[in-house]
Amino acid sequence: MTFETLGLHPAILKALTEAGYSTPTPVQQQAVPAVLDNQDLLVSSKTGSGKTAAFMLPALQRFATLPDTEKNTKTQNQERQAARARGGAFRFKAATPKMLILTPTRELALQITSATAQYAKYLSHIRTVAILGGMPYPKQMQLLAKNPDILVATPGRLIDHLHSGKIDLSALQTLVLDEADRMLDMGFIDDIETIVKATPDTRQTLLFSATLDGVVGKMAERITRSPQIIRIASVTSKHENIMQTLHFVDDLAHKNRILDHLLRDVALNQALVFTATKRDADSVADWLNIAGFSAAALHGDMHQGARNRTLENLRRGRVKILVATDVAARGIDIPSITHVFNYDLPKFPEDYVHRIGRTGRAGKNGMAVSLVNHAENKNVKRIERFIKQVIPINIIEGFEPKNAIEEIQKKRKFHKPGSGKKRHQSPSSQRHFMTNQGPAERRSNPSRHKRSDTRSQSQSSHRRAQAA
Ligand code: ADP
Ligand code: MG
Numbered sequence: 001m002t003f004e005t006l007g008l009h010p011a012i013l014k015a016l017t018e019a020g021y022s023t024p025t026p027v028q029q030q031a032v033p034a035v036l037d038n039q040d041l042l043v044s045s046k047t048g049s050g051k052t053a054a055f056m057l058p059a060l061q062r063f064a065t066l067p068d069t070e071k072n073t074k075t076q077n078q079e080r081q082a083a084r085a086r087g088g089a090f091r092f093k094a095a096t097p098k099m100l101i102l103t104p105t106r107e108l109a110l111q112i113t114s115a116t117a118q119y120a121k122y123l124s125h126i127r128t129v130a131i132l133g134g135m136p137y138p139k140q141m142q143l144l145a146k147n148p149d150i151l152v153a154t155p156g157r158l159i160d161h162l163h164s165g166k167i168d169l170s171a172l173q174t175l176v177l178d179e180a181d182r183m184l185d186m187g188f189i190d191d192i193e194t195i196v197k198a199t200p201d202t203r204q205t206l207l208f209s210a211t212l213d214g215v216v217g218k219m220a221e222r223i224t225r226s227p228q229i230i231r232i233a234s235v236t237s238k239h240e241n242i243m244q245t246l247h248f249v250d251d252l253a254h255k256n257r258i259l260d261h262l263l264r265d266v267a268l269n270q271a272l273v274f275t276a277t278k279r280d281a282d283s284v285a286d287w288l289n290i291a292g293f294s295a296a297a298l299h300g301d302m303h304q305g306a307r308n309r310t311l312e313n314l315r316r317g318r319v320k321i322l323v324a325t326d327v328a329a330r331g332i333d334i335p336s337i338t339h340v341f342n343y344d345l346p347k348f349p350e351d352y353v354h355r356i357g358r359t360g361r362a363g364k365n366g367m368a369v370s371l372v373n374h375a376e377n378k379n380v381k382r383i384e385r386f387i388k389q390v391i392p393i394n395i396i397e398g399f400e401p402k403n404a405i406e407e408i409q410k411k412r413k414f415h416k417p418g419s420g421k422k423r424h425q426s427p428s429s430q431r432h433f434m435t436n437q438g439p440a441e442r443r444s445n446p447s448r449h450k451r452s453d454t455r456s457q458s459q460s461s462h463r464r465a466q467a468a
Pocket of ligand 2: 052178
């Protein structure tokens, strides 16, 4: 299937070719026709599967074929001039968007806005703006004065403008809830309900979420009408293009040494390092800078301007390593990120999946490394149960954990090698070790540092470990 067969407007096709999109992803193949058919949708598919274009392309298609009389052609400035010409008084009119996309975070909203600009590059008269918390009020008024067709917003800030009458949703045709599960996690449920109530019942509703169960499913039932359900692959699906490994560390110093070593991998282009706290994000970024890396921190305590600048610097390659907390990193889509590090494990197993999904974007390969204290074995197990996969342990010569490998094996109920069938029975039986060369060897032959993840290699290193 191609984008042509989806029947998209030539101006959209041109923009897609320019963006390097040749074939629609599975979620796009299913969602685009359904959206054009005016269906409500409930979609779950893994991160990086192209959900933005799945709802944006058909929406743009509709705008592209809309008669001019139905477009939000007049900006407030033009209205003001027209009023003056009539000799009448001008009053600020509420913005009347036709499409609203609600997202949990500001970063995600900006990402959607810029993806939209990219897809709509050759379509004229379609205005998209993002209304976000943390943005100065005059700037928001200026944006709303454009009377945008498409509004991308975080729920809290949108509510403020609804209450003050600056935004009127009575002409809304399409409502998109992106990362709905996350918005509910963040406590936006009441805001979402209020926003939905302000929209006409005739609207089309498209809901995207990692899961469609539980609270999300209940809300979906209330706000959609006989929706088509699209489940591409659950969030627990195996991220096959992302190589996951685990390093055991003895203490903080050991953890930092390993991180420093791995960040010097020649295969690393840009990396995202996740910490548990804002303070750790700052302090890890600081010592990485001292160690000679170009690193920056990103977390919820930073002003929006600083957050945007940091992401822009990462996107442009001026920052190589971003050290972030979960809240700030959600939804980041930067294809040049080759490595994700869990400096601290996430609190919830779902977040592990979201974190590692920051690499391996758009079908590229990625590397996800977790640095884990021996005491955190339980958390590792919870993650492994959730992803239904065992994360291979990696040991680098010169950086071995002090805890004897046999100890780790015993704790992790490692099965005897050789019983090939058993390896597939339970997660813990699939455990295998990988050993990489130490720093000296790597310097002499960097290409050998490539992953040693083939079965035979891991089995033999495992045997070596058993014999040790
Ligand atoms: P999701 O919302 O599912 O996590 P995104 O919409 O952010 O995914 O898309 C992930 C990445 O894939 C982006 O870099 C986007 O530009 C790219 N992408 C989306 N659709 C296609 C496609 N059909 N072909 C190539 N790249 C695509
Ligand atoms: Mg998305």
